[in-house]
Amino acid sequence: MRYHFLAAALAASTAITLAAPAGAADLEVTHWWTSGGEAAAVAEFAKAFDATGNKWVDGAIAGGGSTARPVMVSRITGGSPMAATQFNTGRQAEELVEAGLMRDFTDLAAKEGWKDFIRPASLLEGCTVDGKVYCVPVNIHSWQWLWLSNKAFEDAGVPVPTNWDEFVAAGPALEKAGKIPLAIGGQSWQTTGTFNVLIPAIAGKDVFLKVYQDHDAEVAAGPEIAKVFKAADDARKMSAKSNVQDWNQATNLVITGQAGGQIMGDWAQGEFQVAGQVAGKDYTCLPGLGVNQLISTGGDSFYFPKLDDADKTAAQEVLASTMLNASTQVAFNLKKGSVPVRGDVDVSAANDCMKKGLDILAKGNIIPDTNQLNTEDTNNQLNDLFVEFFKTPSMTPEEAQKRYAAIIASAD
């Protein structure tokens, strides 16, 4: 009796599946966007994709990229791939592509003319391996921002700095007023990020490219980078009292005026927005640390593993073009706090800081993101070095530079 019922139920469920319109499919999409603003942004993708008659199955993995990426990679290599997955624009999925596990979207890209509207071109280049397009960039995030709390400087009785040197000079005054001059979270990627932002600001774009693009160890050991280490030493002293872990806790120190400033990517802007702060009035943003107006063009891309199911494979193409659709791009990026990858959409809703970024982008003052230039192995070694440097006052800049040069020399 029970068996009959079970069989009937199974038969019924199969019938339902078969009855679904051909071509439509459920696609599982994995990503690590779990904070409030991020989840709202993802919902825009899901809404747009559901509207095409398919179904977005959300596969959010909590804990940030470093927790999520191992899960994603082991699912793909382990033979149970999702239909689409996020990675940072760059080299994180390089080997998966080389191993032939990812789908190639060259035809779709040519048909829709991705080359014509995705700007800067480096984004699509990051997705291209041997002339074939393997991923869809969805947003642009840049690292080179110094966020300053106007209240903290008011309390300390000094004017809000307009560049890095003034900020360093204001350090003692901030400290006297009981503030932490520079907030840096304890996670290692934040210290590396701070250093990587200091390079183009202190030593310029060329040095940045020589070190990270050409992996020139001589430049890494040279006097220009020595200056950067000097600046990092200043940053280290200014951040000595900052004992928070997460980046948003550090941002919160700036929002509440307990800290003078923070070097962090433009995603920090979402935190200021949520706290109801107004750019220019409550906080100040200095792209390129107010020295060299340069921003990097990192961000997130979606990769599509190869699947056996024909319906799902067809739906993957729909998802890819939905993500790049002009209206989806605007809706998604406004919620995410990032810049759309399309140069031809209306972003008048952007705030002051975002407009500064768009302006620099339009002028073409851009550098590639370190994720695009370095392997995860190199980034991880840099993380180990910088977290040690920033938390060990006895480690000299010279000593750190020697190890830095060795890492750059072994990078590939």
Added chain:
Amino acid sequence: MSISGTTTRRPSQLFRNLNAKIASLPMILTALVVFLGGTAWTIVYSFTNSKLLPRLKFVGLDQYERLWSQSRWFTSIENLLVYGVLSLIFSLVIGFILAALLDQKIRFESVFRTIFLYPFALSFVVTGLTWQWILNPDFGVQHIVRSLGWESFNFNPLYDQQIVIYGILIAGLWQGTGLIMCLMLAGLRGIDEDIWKAARVDGIPTWKTYLFIVIPMMRPVFITTLVIIASGIVRLYDLVVAQTSGGPGGASEVPAKYVYDYMFLAQNLGQGFAASTMMLLSVAIIVVPWAYLEFGGKKRG
């Protein structure tokens, strides 16, 4: 019943206890394929330059050279040594003392036993997070003592590079000592009451009885305990991740975390395999001579 003397051949050695052999076959296969096979595979690939995916492109000892030039690796080993030695000594000493105290036929023994064993029911992650809060200078022990009036009181292990490993040790001991106590208590209960009576008749002080009579008699219990503690030391990982995630500034890194980070975060399998092979080697150096002495020599009663 005249089997003896007949010419029947003895059944082949292979088919003796056939049922038992068939029953243990899955376990033998698991041990061979998963443990030995996996170990061999790891060692072979530690000589390659495998990145995200394993590939057989041999690079000789490059991974090992790189491993032994990393200051993070040295810190990890040093931390594991400090943690290992101290955790071994303290869990045994504290565990034994607690057990000896509980063995004095006190009232509410089972209540105390439950209280002491309870931390063991918590996972390392929960233990680590709890102790992260307790040791947090802004609202943990330091804050409480300071608000009681000792303004200059300083107890901040998790944010001080020099002593961070002791902060982890405290949490580890808190979690693990209860189990050691229970094992010891079981051992003490196994000692014949007559031995105590005899010692008392001979006028031997209690502490001497413990040290020279009871402890030597508890040898098997101590060995079991040692193995349990040692296995807990080598796999030290989750406690560190929950309490400090290796910080501050990489001062509380441990080898298992190095392996995980390089295999999964840095997408460098070769480096992770090299590190895990070194871990296996160090365990083997300690365990093999000991096992040889313990099991290889003449059988003890």
